[in-house]
Amino acid sequence: MENNSETILEMDNICKSFPGVKALNNVSIKFKKRTVHTLMGENGAGKSTLMKVLSGIYQMDSGTMRLRGEDVIFQTPASALNHGIAMVHQELSPIVDLSVAENMFVGREPVLFKLPVINRKEMNKKANALFEEIGIKIDPKRRMGDLSVAEMQMVEIAKAISYDAEILILDEPTSAISDAEVSVLFKIIRNYTQKNKAVIYISHKMEEIFQISDEITVLRDGEFIGTNPASDVSEKELIKMMVGRNLNEIFPKTETKIGDVSLRVENLSLSGKFSNISFEARRGEILGIAGLMGAGRSELVESIFGVHPPESGSLYINGKEVKIRSPEDAIDLGMALITEDRKLTGLNLKDSVKNNVSIVFLKKLARAFSVVDKGREVSSVEELIKKLSIKTPSRNTNVSSLSGGNQQKVVIAKWLLSDPNILILDEPTRGIDVGAKAEVHKLMNQFTEEGKTVIMISSEMPEIMGMSDRLLVLSEGKLTGHFQRSEFDQEKILACAMNHIEKESN
Amino acid sequence: GAQDETSNDQITIGVTYQNMQNEFILSIQDGLRAKAEELGVKVIEQDGQGSAEKQISQVENFIIQEVDAIVLNPFDKDGCAPALDKAVAAGIPVIVVNAMVSNIEKANAYVGSEDVVAGEMEAQYIADLLGGKGNVAIIHGPNGHSAEIQRTIGNKNVLGKYPDIKILAEQTANWSRIEALNLVENWLTSGMELNAILGQNDEMALGAYKAIEAAGKQNDIFVIGIDAIPDALQSVEDGKLVATVFQDARGQGAGAVELAYKVANGESIPDLLNIPFILVTKENLAEFK
Amino acid sequence: MTAILKNIFNISNKKLLKDYGLVLAFMGICLVLSILSPSFIKPANLLNILRQTSINGILAVGMTFVIITGGIDLSVGSITAVAAVVASSFAHPGEHSIVFVIFSGLGVGLLLGFINGLFIAKAKLAPFIATLGMMTIARGMALVYTSGRPVINLSDQYNYIGGGYIGGIPVPVYIYGLVVIISFFVLRFTVFGRRVYAVGGNELSAKYSGIKTSNIKTLVYMISGMLSGLAGIVLSSRVMSGNPSAGTSYELDAIAAVVIGGTSMTGGVGTIFGTVIGALMIGVINNGLDLLNVSSYFQQIVKGSIIIFAVLMDKQANSKD
Amino acid sequence: MTAILKNIFNISNKKLLKDYGLVLAFMGICLVLSILSPSFIKPANLLNILRQTSINGILAVGMTFVIITGGIDLSVGSITAVAAVVASSFAHPGEHSIVFVIFSGLGVGLLLGFINGLFIAKAKLAPFIATLGMMTIARGMALVYTSGRPVINLSDQYNYIGGGYIGGIPVPVYIYGLVVIISFFVLRFTVFGRRVYAVGGNELSAKYSGIKTSNIKTLVYMISGMLSGLAGIVLSSRVMSGNPSAGTSYELDAIAAVVIGGTSMTGGVGTIFGTVIGALMIGVINNGLDLLNVSSYFQQIVKGSIIIFAVLMDKQANSKD
Ligand SMILES: Nc1ncnc2c1ncn2[C@@H]1O[C@H](COP(=O)(O)OP(=O)(O)OP(=O)(O)O)[C@@H](O)[C@H]1O
Numbered sequence A: 001m002e003n004n005s006e007t008i009l010e011m012d013n014i015c016k017s018f019p020g021v022k023a024l025n026n027v028s029i030k031f032k033k034r035t036v037h038t039l040m041g042e043n044g045a046g047k048s049t050l051m052k053v054l055s056g057i058y059q060m061d062s063g064t065m066r067l068r069g070e071d072v073i074f075q076t077p078a079s080a081l082n083h084g085i086a087m088v089h090q091e092l093s094p095i096v097d098l099s100v101a102e103n104m105f106v107g108r109e110p111v112l113f114k115l116p117v118i119n120r121k122e123m124n125k126k127a128n129a130l131f132e133e134i135g136i137k138i139d140p141k142r143r144m145g146d147l148s149v150a151e152m153q154m155v156e157i158a159k160a161i162s163y164d165a166e167i168l169i170l171d172e173p174t175s176a177i178s179d180a181e182v183s184v185l186f187k188i189i190r191n192y193t194q195k196n197k198a199v200i201y202i203s204h205k206m207e208e209i210f211q212i213s214d215e216i217t218v219l220r221d222g223e224f225i226g227t228n229p230a231s232d233v234s235e236k237e238l239i240k241m242m243v244g245r246n247l248n249e250i251f252p253k254t255e256t257k258i259g260d261v262s263l264r265v266e267n268l269s270l271s272g273k274f275s276n277i278s279f280e281a282r283r284g285e286i287l288g289i290a291g292l293m294g295a296g297r298s299e300l301v302e303s304i305f306g307v308h309p310p311e312s313g314s315l316y317i318n319g320k321e322v323k324i325r326s327p328e329d330a331i332d333l334g335m336a337l338i339t340e341d342r343k344l345t346g347l348n349l350k351d352s353v354k355n356n357v358s359i360v361f362l363k364k365l366a367r368a369f370s371v372v373d374k375g376r377e378v379s380s381v382e383e384l385i386k387k388l389s390i391k392t393p394s395r396n397t398n399v400s401s402l403s404g405g406n407q408q409k410v411v412i413a414k415w416l417l418s419d420p421n422i423l424i425l426d427e428p429t430r431g432i433d434v435g436a437k438a439e440v441h442k443l444m445n446q447f448t449e450e451g452k453t454v455i456m457i458s459s460e461m462p463e464i465m466g467m468s469d470r471l472l473v474l475s476e477g478k479l480t481g482h483f484q485r486s487e488f489d490q491e492k493i494l495a496c497a498m499n500h501i502e503k504e505s506n
Numbered sequence B: 001g002a003q004d005e006t007s008n009d010q011i012t013i014g015v016t017y018q019n020m021q022n023e024f025i026l027s028i029q030d031g032l033r034a035k036a037e038e039l040g041v042k043v044i045e046q047d048g049q050g051s052a053e054k055q056i057s058q059v060e061n062f063i064i065q066e067v068d069a070i071v072l073n074p075f076d077k078d079g080c081a082p083a084l085d086k087a088v089a090a091g092i093p094v095i096v097v098n099a100m101v102s103n104i105e106k107a108n109a110y111v112g113s114e115d116v117v118a119g120e121m122e123a124q125y126i127a128d129l130l131g132g133k134g135n136v137a138i139i140h141g142p143n144g145h146s147a148e149i150q151r152t153i154g155n156k157n158v159l160g161k162y163p164d165i166k167i168l169a170e171q172t173a174n175w176s177r178i179e180a181l182n183l184v185e186n187w188l189t190s191g192m193e194l195n196a197i198l199g200q201n202d203e204m205a206l207g208a209y210k211a212i213e214a215a216g217k218q219n220d221i222f223v224i225g226i227d228a229i230p231d232a233l234q235s236v237e238d239g240k241l242v243a244t245v246f247q248d249a250r251g252q253g254a255g256a257v258e259l260a261y262k263v264a265n266g267e268s269i270p271d272l273l274n275i276p277f278i279l280v281t282k283e284n285l286a287e288f289k
Numbered sequence C, D: 001m002t003a004i005l006k007n008i009f010n011i012s013n014k015k016l017l018k019d020y021g022l023v024l025a026f027m028g029i030c031l032v033l034s035i036l037s038p039s040f041i042k043p044a045n046l047l048n049i050l051r052q053t054s055i056n057g058i059l060a061v062g063m064t065f066v067i068i069t070g071g072i073d074l075s076v077g078s079i080t081a082v083a084a085v086v087a088s089s090f091a092h093p094g095e096h097s098i099v100f101v102i103f104s105g106l107g108v109g110l111l112l113g114f115i116n117g118l119f120i121a122k123a124k125l126a127p128f129i130a131t132l133g134m135m136t137i138a139r140g141m142a143l144v145y146t147s148g149r150p151v152i153n154l155s156d157q158y159n160y161i162g163g164g165y166i167g168g169i170p171v172p173v174y175i176y177g178l179v180v181i182i183s184f185f186v187l188r189f190t191v192f193g194r195r196v197y198a199v200g201g202n203e204l205s206a207k208y209s210g211i212k213t214s215n216i217k218t219l220v221y222m223i224s225g226m227l228s229g230l231a232g233i234v235l236s237s238r239v240m241s242g243n244p245s246a247g248t249s250y251e252l253d254a255i256a257a258v259v260i261g262g263t264s265m266t267g268g269v270g271t272i273f274g275t276v277i278g279a280l281m282i283g284v285i286n287n288g289l290d291l292l293n294v295s296s297y298f299q300q301i302v303k304g305s306i307i308i309f310a311v312l313m314d315k316q317a318n319s320k321d
């Protein structure tokens, strides 16, 4: 590798501050052609910021960037694109009312006869060709807003690739896609570097990183810590570089006493989403729900939580039948749901950390005239900020200026504050760093130790197998598997998850 | 069943009023309706809502509905001229009532008088009260509206003849009492020494008076309005407004529909039915209440 | 009824389907009016409706561009007035060529729209504030320009624009039709048109894709300004006078037409077709209620209710799919 | 200047800082007016300004609630008129107790606001459409209720609400002050207030957090309706007549006050304090231009420019931090 890869981009002493935060402090990295260079670091370490500086979204305060030996400054995303730098952003930003193809070619639409008139045929053809080449199956004429999150992510990736840029930046591209799609993506990335190009990759998922990276750079608190060839470092060393200390067990499952049934679900159905789901969850237990992307797991828990109440079936909490018609009912019954899409359903991006964390809890903070007890509010929020080590200049900072992972922690904090008995987590560790992940897992354990119930959806096999006491598998809206911890076996679980798909293909 | 449009035996008259959110216009309507009932004609009434363009559209609709005659109460002297043109082109007789259009010669008759006269009348009364000397302010209607333009011309025709009368301030209050009230409050606190205020309608005059009363200057400043709405008549009676200008709205409405009826029946009519303005003061108030 | 119409309009045609609730509501209103008043469906009346709709229709087209980008233009009524007085002031008989007169009106509209665009796209003012300011300023300019007096004595050529006929059809109807066709094409088939949606749908994403979003935004306000200028020409030639108080509160009707037509105030979504239906619906209601001789007070109650009802019906139809 | 003020207002006080650009602009305008017109700072004139601001100020407070949820209420002016005529119709001397009269005005406002709320929160109509419909309908109702004629001959007690003084200060100023204080408190310190922000910031997330978003939305329109009712009472008692055409286009001034005050039209952000400054700014400009006797044509140009300039200055100040 080393010999035939020359440096294409040097970032030198890059500094960038936001009000109250020094996001980047003298960061210097070299990126080479034919190389997948991974950036790692805790939430808020500055990875996304560095890439936004590179792609012309932010302007650095000081430092230099040399592209192919020439000094460059990108004032706009357009100029970075023109210099051959394309980026897939951490936060999805689809234009929902345009078609898939229109989304891909926005800003460089193919035209008819050099007139400013769009050549739709050509555009769809190009999109199709690209999709075929990289192996994804999406109709370019579909409306972007009708795609699933995973499909949107694949379109964004395809879009970035279609620029045929010299440097392709992927900021946590796998946080919303499943293993099958990840392997497609990795194939794409390999092909890409073959073409004498550079890929910069950001992810928190260790297995992935070792699978795909050639070089790994670690950032911590906006500082450059070190660059190493992937083959020269171990997971342990990386974690140490990231968090500055040793972190042993990643999935520290503690044994708890499993008690009575706290939640029982009988024959729950919602047409088009899931049908005839029955299961129970017990006190002190972590119940995992596995399945492929789009299996209906999110729909199921949202339904239980009253967001889209089920059409038929019944729910029992502590043996008593309950009717949950709205999230409010669910919360009153001691449930909490940490949703999978923080931007869409988890956060009020226009408000502060404090107000986001306390919104569910407010009801309990009300004094006479429903005035909020500010003192208690502040102290509880501060406590959680500490407990989850949320990296924020203050509790009054707007959540929108937090890094993606820290935003996720805010969502978790909000639901912990509501002090639930049944905690449902939908992809709770998506986009959060190893330290925080361990923190979340510890919290889940604490929870069960107190005799409460945890239900967790995760698409990460190691996580769900590591943390669950029992595991349900969903496939196309049907329960297809049920495993005790002692029976966990990745292959069997996957087989159940693909149950229906296999039947179809046979 | 009530919509059998233009049955042959009954005469149908289309009426477009300039703006039915104006109390004065409602009085024209009262007179017109009463007379129409007496004559047994059917009237189709439309509200121009303060827009010449709308009134043109309404006349176009009348043409489609094949009315026998049109009564036009124009909002805009110039802007409503095409409405008259269109009706004439369609061979439908038109009676213009209460306000002028610039092509009035094409109409079959005009009922009313010109707003300029009302402006002159109120200014003359104030000039006389002041003995040809003093400071006045004028509160205008909405800028650019026909009645505002003509009443302003009338106001200035008279005031221009008195070199010792100074117009200290002019401002619009958009026919609105609250706007006039705010405006005069502001004038008075600015220390403006006024002897009289001319409101181009009664609503604004009443608003002005309220501000004057609150400032305790009711004995120093004369206020006058136009239209003789009930509230203004009461105010004149109470010795608050010094006068208002009465226009026989009911008479105009009745006159207009009567002429329209006649012309629709092929009778000949005069081309001018002058219904003059009358100044209403405490002395002659009784006739108008 | 709904079911039958679903069969007639082939359901697979998504685009049509999305608008069909509105079209259905519109057709329902027309049907009711035809039954209640025989004059309603006379060809002459239908032409009347088209002519009466043309001014609001033209403004609504410009407003559609603006609203799709997520903005709003409150200044259209006042710009209409400025263009009306400026064009009129050059339109006295025998003074200037009609081409010059028309360009003066369009030009002044374009210029004021450009200023709106600068404040919004470059100075990053909220569109509501920038155009509210312009609404007041432009009205003042029209008044100052004319000293508050309407501009009269306009040439016959000029009057032809608002009052003439070609083959029995009023000229404003042709103008409106042309505006609709061009805008439809621009919005649907050109690069610029798609970028308008992109900016409104997700400004950040558009920016990251290298689009100069501020240019797109400036352009939509220029379009809206120019079309307001056109509306001012048509209006002043229709009433044969350039009145500085013309166009007051036209912005509300224009916005209403756009929103009734299914364009979302938050941007990113909308069609010219919907806006045309929205404008026609307002025109038909105004015309129909006048024909029925509904008292103007009740007219307002009825008109407000119909608008709410029509949009509700549209929602119903759409949510069922 | 900016630098000095930054030092005076301790920068660490974030809340103040966020609004200080606006406050600075406001103070600048006041300063200029004091220099140009010595009458401006007379206490009597300042009271004038407060009194003249009170009606728009009250409407703007209600509008703030609505806009923070991401909505808009175009019907405030018409509801003002309905409440004005209804309350006035009960306020003839010696007919009903003043308490009854007041409740009738507030009640009718509340009711109409509730209907707005139903259409928006339950039937999921776009706020623009629902309240545009209500704007037209309520105006029609006011006209029908009075047959288009103002309601006159009101009791002295009623007159006291808009025209009275307590300790030399006009009663409407107390009313406005009370409305401001209560709303400030509600929005800032109560659970309901916080939920208003949550709904406007991200409705979906609010829903998932157990907030009955449709209740919150209904409530804000009820608040806006009730405050419009209050404005109608103050207005009609101030001019001693309940005019069905009162309040026309008041919605624009109310929205302007809110937006000048820094509340975002997209919801989730805003303060009562900002709205008060916004309303006062409009009041001060209107008053100052009258004092200076600026010609009414130029007044509009100046007023529009000042609003744009003030908001620009606010943006400048904020972006520098
Ligand atoms: N627009 C902004 N305004 C203010 N602060 C910001 C902004 N963007 C990022 N920051 C801050 O800069 C720091 C670095 O953030 P960045 O998004 O680069 O982190 P990251 O390494 O990508 O983290 P994650 O893994 O969570 O995505 C964080 O403290 C964040 O709060």
Ligand SMILES: Nc1ncnc2c1ncn2[C@@H]1O[C@H](COP(=O)(O)OP(=O)(O)OP(=O)(O)O)[C@@H](O)[C@H]1O
Residues within 6 Å of the ligand: A147, A148, A149, A150, A273, A291, A292, A293, A294, A295, A296, A297, A298, A299, A300, A340, A459
């Ligand atoms: N709001 C929606 N509108 C339309 N379809 C939806 C919506 N939400 C989910 N779906 C579809 O419903 C199916 C189930 O989705 P769901 O999100 O519940 O799956 P999941 O098992 O949780 O997978 P993921 O890991 O992607 O969250 C998918 O096909 C998805 O595309």
Ligand SMILES: [Mg+2]
Residues within 6 Å of the ligand: A047, A048, A049, A090, A171, A403, A404, A405
């Ligand atoms: Mg990041």
Ligand SMILES: [Mg+2]
Residues within 6 Å of the ligand: A294, A297, A298, A299, A340, A426
């Ligand atoms: Mg899911």
